[in-house]
Amino acid sequence: MKISKTWWGQQFLAALENFTDSGRLARGRSYSTDNRIKTWKLAKGIASATLRGNINPYFGVYKEPTYHVSVKMLPLSGAQWEQVIALFSQKASVISKLLINDMPESIENEFKAADTHLLPQSYKDFIVQCDCPDYAVPCKHIAGVCFRLAQQFDHNPFLLFEMRGLSPEKLRKELLKSPLGKILAQGQETTQPSLIPAEHFYTQPKPQELPKQITSHQFWQGQKPLPKAIESPQEALIPALVIKKGGDYPEFWQKQTSFISVMEDFYLRMRKLCLRELS
Incomplete structure (x- = not known):
């Protein structure tokens, strides 16, 4: 080898x-x-x-x-x-x-x-x-x-x-x-769009004002009914972007096999294991 x-x-x-x-x-x-x-x-x-x-x-x-x-x-x-x-x-x-x-x-x-x-x-x-x-x-x-x-x-x-x-x-x-x-x-110089800075990396909760008087039912059940359906998240344009960004052989990877192929196999086995546990 x-x-x-x-x-x-x-x-x-x-x-x-x-x-x-x-x-x-x-x-x-x-x-x-x-x-x-x-x-x-x-x-x-x-x-x-x-x-x-x-x-x-x-x-x-x-x-x-x-x-x-x-x-x-x-x-x-x-x-x-x-x-x-x-x-x-x-x-x-x-x-x-x-x-x-x-x-x-x-x-x-x-x-x-x-x-x-x-x-x-x-x-x-x-x-x-x-x-x-x-x-x-x-x-x-x-x-x-x-x-x-x-x-x-x-x-x-x-x-x-x-x-x-x-x-x-x-x-x-x-x-x-x-x-x-x-x-x-x-x-080689290409014009790249300027980045728009975000205030927070994660979505921040928005504060809501509580009514001055609230019943126990309203406290536990809420003011409005919860949505019946949750909007599905948008699919990633490039799956496993963090894994693929470093390429097949990132600096920390000393093995002969591709790091991406190893991680793909790992995720596939983990997915099968999770489905087996849920069934």
């Missing part, structure tokens, strides 16, 4: 497979879960994590240890980024996708034209560190952090640019400076 769902995440992991054995990678995959990763931080292109290790008397480890891991990628130079961004700015198919936070499938062609690459191709593209006693690089803890990184890239592919030394904000700023970027940005 592929732990990454996108082509860029899978290619990121393929670089690991090129310089380490499959058994070590299989063990590393188990270290990418929340059960193993105690803390996680991804900032300024560096992934830092603390992982729960195993007791191993062979290495003199008799208590469950905590290992500190850091993974970063070799950053590109400023001149390289200038050349790559200039190539981006010449292709509408590339710059238009980048401006809507999408990763073009042909993006490596522009990096190749600049005699470099975005996705890693070998161990030389990684700068890793782990304080475990395993001498091999990458160890299973480093592999676990790389697997977690691949999952992060699935949700936000522009973290790859940050790992290479260019923040997504700066990339967008540089793209908008180009003539083609300005034209495409103007085309």
